[in-house]
Amino acid sequence: MLRPIVLLLALAAPGGVGEIESGAPCELKQPRVLFTATPTLAGCILVAGGLSNSSSPFSACGDAELLDPARGAERVVGSLPLGNGLLRARAWHAAAPLDDGRVLIAGGIGQACVLVYEPDGGLHGAFVSAGPLPGGPRADLTATPLLDGRVLLCGGMDVAGKPAAQADFFDPATSALAAGPPLLRPRSAHAAVLLDDGRVLIAGGIGEDTTELFDPAERSFAAGPRLLHVRDDLRATRLLDGRVLLTGGQDESGRTTATAELFDPATDELTRTADLRADRADHAQLLLPDGRVLLLGGEHDDGVGADLVLDSVECFDPESGEFRLCPPLSEPRDDHQAVLLADGRVAVIAGQGRGDVALRSVEFYASPVKEAATR
DSSP: OOOOOOOSSOOOOOOSTTOBOOSSOEEOSSOOBSOEEEEOTTSOEEEEOOBSSTTOGGGBOOEEEEEOTTSTTOOEEEEEESSSSGGGOOSSOEEEEOTTSOEEEEOOTTOOEEEEEETTSSSSOEEEEEEEOTTOOOBSOEEEEOTTSOEEEEOOBOTTSOBBOOEEEEETTTTEEEEOOOOSSOBSSOEEEEOTTSOEEEEOOTTOOOEEEEETTTTEEEEOOOOSSOOBSOEEEEOTTSOEEEEOOBOTTSBBOOOEEEEETTTTEEEEOOOOSSOOBSOEEEEOTTSOEEEEOOEEEBSSSOEEEOOOEEEEETTTTEEEEEOOOSSOOBSOEEEEOTTSEEEEEEEEOGGGOEEEEEEEEEOOOGGGOOO
């Protein structure tokens, strides 16, 4: 994955099975990698921040775009500044939708400032400051909405480039930030998933094969089961039955892995499931309405400096416990975002392409039909 130098100040209708929608391509106003894409209650996608140049941490974007999948070819309906001045430009941050329709934007490279997108502010909405993260600037953190509406902000990389154990809370009722209890282990490039019982599973991270569980009732973290091996830049998705699928990532040597695991909150145990069809990290992963999980793109890394951006797509079926290949993306992508749309398509947004070039293209991938998912 991209691991830019951490600075104190950041400058800067579907046709067939798995087909890409035909017609005029959709493009963002500028390239973006290490950005966020969050669905809004109005049916748009808020695409915020990111790097416009994959090779430069100084290229952080100070704006956001609203992507409207229902507007034909003219899908970018407006852009808006993240704030005044370069201090608000950000990449490698976290975002979370709030129950009232607002969107939380937290941290980023060298960033402590937390912003809230207000959809009713101005023509396309506006961003307002919620104050600084109590634990200071952090990049590559996670933002997980809790059942009570608060957001848990966990870990991340500090300005010295080291994983942090800081955990903070954002309360949308008061728009206030507060420090929480520390994680058991410092983490960045980890995964965090809300469980059906209200706890949060936090897994992996740079140099980590551990998991931990946050219990909001006890306001504490407890050790969870160990992963098969170190995983950073992994992906985790809660299934319809409450289990969590954890896939891919990079091991302690920096090599991408094809292994996958299932966490069962009923027993707090991890079990290995079938391997992916391709080892990958920095991929996009999301739950489909029928209960399967779609994995799109990512990167393959041999652990010694050579990496390959992937266009491959696969689907996990929890009934069979197997991964099946699907038609590929129209172009390779990693560090991109994917959002499931109301009509069943998946918006696959920007990211990094061949030659480590930041992309601005958006493609619309039709969810594969279950009976035809194998090829």
